[in-house]
Amino acid sequence: MATLEIHDLHVSVEAENGPREILKGVDLTIKQGETHAVMGPNGSGKSTLAYSLAGHPKYTVTGGTVTLDGEDVLEMSVDERARAGVFLAMQYPVEVPGVSVSNFLRTSATAVRGEAPKLRTWVKEVKSAMEQLQMDPAFAERNVNEGFSGGEKKRHEILQLELLKPKIAILDETDSGLDVDALRVVSEGVNRVRETGEVGTLLITHYTRILRYIKPDFVHVFANGRIAESGGAELADVLENEGYDKYVKGGASA
Amino acid sequence: MAEAQNIPAGSTTAGSIAVAAESTVATRMSAPPSFDVADFPVPHGREEEWRFTPLARLRGLHDGTAVASGEGVKVEIEAPEGVTVETVGREDERLGKAGKPVDRVAAQAYSSFEKASVVTVAKEAVLTEPIRIAVHGQGGVAFGHQVIELGAFAEAVVVIDHTGDAVLAANVDYVLGDGAKLTVVSVQDWDEKAVHVAQHNALVGRDASFKSVVVTFGGDVVRIHPRVSYAAPGGEAELFGLYFTDAGQHQEHRLLVDHNTPHCKSNVAYKGALQGQDAHAVWIGDVLIQAAAEGTDTYELNRNLVLTDGARVDSVPNLEIETGEIAGAGHASATGRFDDEQLFYLMSRGIPQAEARRLVVRGFFAELVQQIGLPDVQERLLAKIEAELEASV
Numbered sequence: 001m002a003t004l005e006i007h008d009l010h011v012s013v014e015a016e017n018g019p020r021e022i023l024k025g026v027d028l029t030i031k032q033g034e035t036h037a038v039m040g041p042n043g044s045g046k047s048t049l050a051y052s053l054a055g056h057p058k059y060t061v062t063g064g065t066v067t068l069d070g071e072d073v074l075e076m077s078v079d080e081r082a083r084a085g086v087f088l089a090m091q092y093p094v095e096v097p098g099v100s101v102s103n104f105l106r107t108s109a110t111a112v113r114g115e116a117p118k119l120r121t122w123v124k125e126v127k128s129a130m131e132q133l134q135m136d137p138a139f140a141e142r143n144v145n146e147g148f149s150g151g152e153k154k155r156h157e158i159l160q161l162e163l164l165k166p167k168i169a170i171l172d173e174t175d176s177g178l179d180v181d182a183l184r185v186v187s188e189g190v191n192r193v194r195e196t197g198e199v200g201t202l203l204i205t206h207y208t209r210i211l212r213y214i215k216p217d218f219v220h221v222f223a224n225g226r227i228a229e230s231g232g233a234e235l236a237d238v239l240e241n242e243g244y245d246k247y248v249k250g251g252a253s254a
Numbered sequence: 255m256a257e258a259q260n261i262p263a264g265s266t267t268a269g270s271i272a273v274a275a276e277s278t279v280a281t282r283m284s285a286p287p288s289f290d291v292a293d294f295p296v297p298h299g300r301e302e303e304w305r306f307t308p309l310a311r312l313r314g315l316h317d318g319t320a321v322a323s324g325e326g327v328k329v330e331i332e333a334p335e336g337v338t339v340e341t342v343g344r345e346d347e348r349l350g351k352a353g354k355p356v357d358r359v360a361a362q363a364y365s366s367f368e369k370a371s372v373v374t375v376a377k378e379a380v381l382t383e384p385i386r387i388a389v390h391g392q393g394g395v396a397f398g399h400q401v402i403e404l405g406a407f408a409e410a411v412v413v414i415d416h417t418g419d420a421v422l423a424a425n426v427d428y429v430l431g432d433g434a435k436l437t438v439v440s441v442q443d444w445d446e447k448a449v450h451v452a453q454h455n456a457l458v459g460r461d462a463s464f465k466s467v468v469v470t471f472g473g474d475v476v477r478i479h480p481r482v483s484y485a486a487p488g489g490e491a492e493l494f495g496l497y498f499t500d501a502g503q504h505q506e507h508r509l510l511v512d513h514n515t516p517h518c519k520s521n522v523a524y525k526g527a528l529q530g531q532d533a534h535a536v537w538i539g540d541v542l543i544q545a546a547a548e549g550t551d552t553y554e555l556n557r558n559l560v561l562t563d564g565a566r567v568d569s570v571p572n573l574e575i576e577t578g579e580i581a582g583a584g585h586a587s588a589t590g591r592f593d594d595e596q597l598f599y600l601m602s603r604g605i606p607q608a609e610a611r612r613l614v615v616r617g618f619f620a621e622l623v624q625q626i627g628l629p630d631v632q633e634r635l636l637a638k639i640e641a642e643l644e645a646s647v
């Protein structure tokens with residue numbers, strides 16, 4: 001069973017007056033089949049955690065370890081991490097002019113699966129995944145994220161999640177900017193992947209709204225660059241009622 | 255009508271774009287068109303038509319110090335049946351009919367060439383095979399003149415291939431009879447030291463179609479100046495261009511479509527990729543719609559993809575309109591950078607770095623390559639683009 005283990009992770013970014021530490025010792029273990037919600041106020045470092053795990057060059061790991069089934073993830077390049085089974089659904093996916101969605105999907109599926117998917121089954125696979133996400137077939141011929149609405153970008157991220165079938169899926173604020181209908185469609189996509197039992201999910205969110213559609217097994221409160229408190233799904237209800245105030249003001253005391 | 259944008263190129267790249275606030279297509283040249291080099295002062299580099307060009311690297315083409323040597327270029331023409339190929343002297347009256355030289359180097363070429371090639375496609379002849387013109391540089395200085403003339407309703411494809419090493423200044427005339435269809439592909443695949451400055455003049459007959467595809471990969475300095483005017487209404491011109499500018503190369507494409515006649519169309523699309531220190535691409539797109547040219551339909555586009563730091567783009571679309579009675583007119587210019595965020599996005603989906611770059615560049619050129627409509631040329635271009643990328647990764 002695939003397991004992602006994050007131990008005492010420290011991460012800095014370059015700021016104007018030197019490096020600034022954003023993650024201050026994160027400990028988290030995600031197993032295949034589990035869903036962990038990481039919740040926290042803006043600026044707590046949630047997205048930094050997501051991008052650090054994917055290997056974004058802006059973030060420098062200054063301490064700690066991340067392993068996937070014992071393999072050192074931090075030693076891997078960005079593409080190696082993806083091929084090892086780590087997937088990041090981004091909050092702000094990037095436009096890639098000149099590259100069509102269909103070409104992009106096939107190239108990335110080929111890279112992740114280690115061989116080109118058979119054309120006939122691939123076309124069906126993409127078509128059915130797009131239908132389930134209520135995406136117009138014409139979408140496949142558009143350039144990656146170019147001129148996409150916020151909802152289209154998120155559907156496109158989840159489409160990739162469904163096609164690439166990672167071991168660990170990190171969803172960075174996938175719910176942000178979505179109306180209720182889009183949120184439902186996107187959540188159903190995530191749930192289809194979770195129901196396979198093959199994926200460990202790290203759901204990063206500011207709001208509890210998405211947790212009505214995607215039920216987490218664990219909820220972690222993220223504050224000041226580390227996990228301040230962990231609990232079951234009921235912790236989300238507490239946050240819904242009380243907000244993040246006690247974590248922000250008093251400082252973390254996990 | 256004018257859309258111009260500059261995608262932020264990042265803090266370290268020198269990619270830039272300038273859009274002229276007002277155009278003066280007809281008046282801003284430093285001297286009126288002329289066949290005589292003496293009518294043009296030696297440029298010093300601040301003239302509008304020379305301000306982007308590194309004069310010091312023109313090897314004397316601009317100041318009269320370049321002298322034709324015996325071993326300039328070798329021109330070989332392979333033509334199917336129905337085509338007449340002649341080598342003629344300066345006095346031949348078919349020369350220079352499509353347009354006069356508009357700058358000093360073009361006039362120098364016209365004043366200095368000794369023999370010209372005239373390729374004639376007979377009236378109503380429809381060629382099934384392309385005419386192939388191989389211009390191979392032998393390391394010397396050369397001045398050239400070529401004429402491609404199609405009789406009424408003739409149809410032809412011409413592929414002009416520039417290879418080797420040379421310092422070449424040339425004029426090429428394309429004269430299209432009524433209803434004729436001409437596609438010309440000019441490939442600049444020079445060795446790295448070559449200097450090539452050329453003016454292409456097309457005169458498009460009534461209801462005739464002209465398609466020009468200019469492809470520039472090689473050379474130290476390449477400056478191509480395709481110009482189109484119309485002899486009668488109903489003409490169409492498509493001007494496509496691709497360039498891949500590497501470290502140290504200067505590749506300049508200046509275009510003029512002179513809508514001097516009613517009910518003509520033009521469509522210009524040039525795309526370039528740049529990589530490496532001091533790679534410099536210049537694109538000037540001038541479109542003039544004269545007062546008489548009612549019913550004109552024109553669009554011009556330039557796109558640049560800056561792949562690395564240190565490259566520079568100057569892209570200047572100019573549209574000058576003297577009548578409001580037109581079907582359409584527009585232009586667009588954009589220079590974008592293949593940036594680290596795009597790279598991260600593609601790599602985060604498992605795609606290795608070199609492949610991510612290829613994906614983006616291929617995608618960038620694909621649509622334009624498809625419009626060329628000549629499968630063997632398209633395949634060669636894609637292979638060449640691959641080779642350019644291989645060299646860089």
